[in-house]
Every structure is written in C-alpha cells, then in structure tokens.
Amino acid sequence: MSPRVLVLGGTGEGRRLAEKLAQLGISVVSSLAGRVREPKLPVGEVRIGGFGGREGLAEYLRAERIGTVVDATHPFATRMTENAVSATETTGTELLVLRRRAWSPGPADEWHQVDSLAEAAEKVGELGRRVLLTTGRQELGCFAAARDIWFLVRTVEEPEQPLPPNMTTLTARGPFDTAAELELLRTHRIEVIVSKNSGGSMTEGKLDAARRLGLPVVLVRQPDLPPAPVVHTVAEALTWFRERGSHAG
Template sequence: MTAAPHVLILGGTTEARLLAAALATGDGAGARPPRVTSSLAGRVAEPRLPAGEVRVGGFGGPDGLARWVREQQVDALIDATHPFAETISFNAARAAATAHVPLLALRRPGWVPGPGDRWHPVASLDEAAGALGGLGERVFLTTGRMGLAAFAHLTEHWFLVRSVDAPEPPAPPRMEVLLARGPFDLAGEAELLRRHRIDVLVTKDSGGQATAAKLTAAREAGLPVVVVRRPPVPAGVPVADDVPQATRWLRARIG
C-alpha cells in the first residue's frame, strides 16, 4: 500500500490545531487521513498539543528544515505560525523552495478598526514604545513576553503585562505581570481596564476572536490603542484565511 501523504504543520496557533484535527479525522485533504506532524517552537512551557505527531524545537534554520522535510518525506508544508513569527515564515519559504514541496501560509485575518476606535498603527515594538509619550502613563501591554525589551527604558510608565508564561528581563522597571491564556471575554477585559486604571492599550495585530475583546473594551472606555502591524507573508507564498481554505488547497496538491 502506498504510504499516506505527509503534511508538516508549523505552529501552535489555534488554526494549526484545528487544521491538524481536521486532517487527523479525515475531514481535510485526500481520500484517507494523511500523516500529520505539527512542529511547535517550544516557547510555551505547557503548550496545547494538537492531534497527530508532535515535535518540539527548532530545525536549525532553513537548511535544517529543508533537510527534515526531505528525510521525513513531507509532501506539503503549512506555515500556521503566529502572524508575527517572521523568522520561521521566511525559513519555511526558503526550505520549501529548496526541498521542492508546496507551501501554504495559514493566517487568520487581521483586525480592522471600527467606528469609535482610537487606533495608532505602528510598524514595530520600538515604535510602539515611542508612541506612548502622549497617550498615557498606565499601559496594558499584550504583545507577549518576548518583546518587553523594547519598553525597558520607559521609567515613567507603569505596565500591566499579560502573557502565558512569566517574562524574563530586560523589562520595564514599573511592571505587574498577569499570567493568563485566552480566550478572554468583554466583561473580564473591561473590568481589567477599570481595576488597573489603564490609560492606553498596546497590542499586536494578531487577529482572531480569542483576544479581540480587549479592543472592544478599549473602544467602550474611550482608550487609545497602539497596534503593531503584522509583517508581510514572504513573497510568492499563497495564503489561506481559515482551515477550510487550507484543506481545499491541500486536496488539490496531495489528493
């Protein structure tokens, strides 16, 4: 019997887990379930594990990823990493070209401002830190634990930092850490802003519903929001907005 096609999914996002589950149950691509391997970066201490096989840790750059793809006979590569995981996305594009396997980026759509939103778009965390001067002193920072160094020099601001795992230095000197994992609801987010007397929200344009309630809470409270724009997908890589689009793309390539 011919071996089932092998699909490698990069990322521990909600979309990555949903895709792995769909493929593992035969609801995704092909007449029979493919072999599915999900690769997690290992930055979260207790990740939510997807269906199928799981590997944790890096590949050693694009050459290491290309080597793994060839050795494991991967038939299709899905980049379902976080929209801000720029390095692995470009590594995936280079590896797919080297190994001659099709690559798809699975990206949830970004957030769009609506009436009443006071958004201040910026291109980077450094720009976000620079934008805080005229917006407020008490900051709700929801950009993850890996980017706190960009705000470490701000001594006049107080930060409420929310992340899944505890952050490490360098970090702002005046800071309270809230360890939590989404999804978050509107009532909870509104209470958080009120209780901590937040003046301004800082977030990345991650998209999705799991953490979108903070934007609604900020709008209803009349607060400004500094939004870090997401980096582009590597040139030439097709993009799917959701799991059904991704499975249709896979069916066309691995049957």
C-alpha cells in the same frame, strides 16, 4: 508511503487544521517551537523544538518525506516563516501559509498603528501613563526606558528580561472575553493598550473593551505576507487541500 504534511503550528488554527487533515486520512505531523512549557497539543504526531534553521528544516523535509508544509505559526513568527519559504524552495516542497486576518478598526476605535515595538514604545507616552501591554513575553526591552509609565504586562508565561522598571506582571492564557477585559481595564485604571495586531477572536475582547471605554490602542501591524499561497481560515486551507486530490486522498 504517501507524502506527509508538516504543520508549523503553535496556534489554534494549526491545531484545528491538524485535526481536520487527520480526519481526511492525511498523515500529519505538527511542529511546535517549544517556547511554552505546557502547550496545547494538536491531534496526531507532534514534534517540539527547532529544526536548526532553514538548512535543518530542509533536511527534515527530505528525511521525513514531507509533501506539503503549512505555515500556521503566529503572524509575528517571521523567522520561522522565512525558514519555511527557503526550505520549501530548496526541496521543491509545496508551501501553504495559514494566516489569520488582521483586526480592522471601526469608526469608534482610536487606533495608532505602528510598524514595530520600538515605534510603539515611542508612541505610548503620548497617550497615557497606565498601560496594558500584551505584546508577548519577548522583546519587552523596547519599553525598558519608559520610566514614567506604569505597565500591566500580560503574558502566557513569565516575561523575559529586560523589563520596564514600573510594571506588574499578569500570567494568563486566553481567550479573554469583553466583560473580563472591561473589569481588568477598570480595576487597573488603564489609559492605553499596546498590542500586536495578531487577529483572531482569542484576544479581541480587549479591543472591544477599549472601544467601550474610549481608550486609545497602539497596534503593531502584521508583517508582510511571504511569497506563497495564503489562506486565512482552516476552511480555506481544507479547500486548498481538497483541490489537490493527491494529498486529500
């Protein structure tokens, strides 16, 4: 029985990588956190739910004879990444981080980049009173004190408490193209967008729309990369595996 690959997924990149590795004849298991009720499932074996911290993940790696872990989680899933670094160090397992590149501003963009949602909440009041908030359904409590601002909160599922007092929720799953985003911003008379700098094309349409309308955007910077090999695309990840022929078969 050859060593297996564990893909810590939940992203489009994770799903695509699991499919490509399976096509190469590599035994892959994808792990999803289970925070979304109806997640898009990757090809092959899937486990849903947490591991029980870094110790639980290390125990799983040993028990399941995992040879390589690919951290293909969301760029802001910092706790899972920290657990992956610790568990792979403890067990001597290879770790590869698949992290999509952050968005970069163009000359026509008015971006205000901050390091946390708390900073974003402080900044947004300086820029507008009608806000499209697309930072995910957790940690919205950072904006709960903004009583003179109206928020359109867009999440995949219903957001968690506490919530901003003046808000409307919109549950939707991307991709969101530029035309649809332009219509959304105009319909709701949005004056500023707040988002995490997640990178990728699935939700980039709102940035294109903001550029066309001349709207400011508050973006939370991606966390620092962990001390591990990092690739930014599925193609780069496959190259990394092929260079280790013992895994690629």
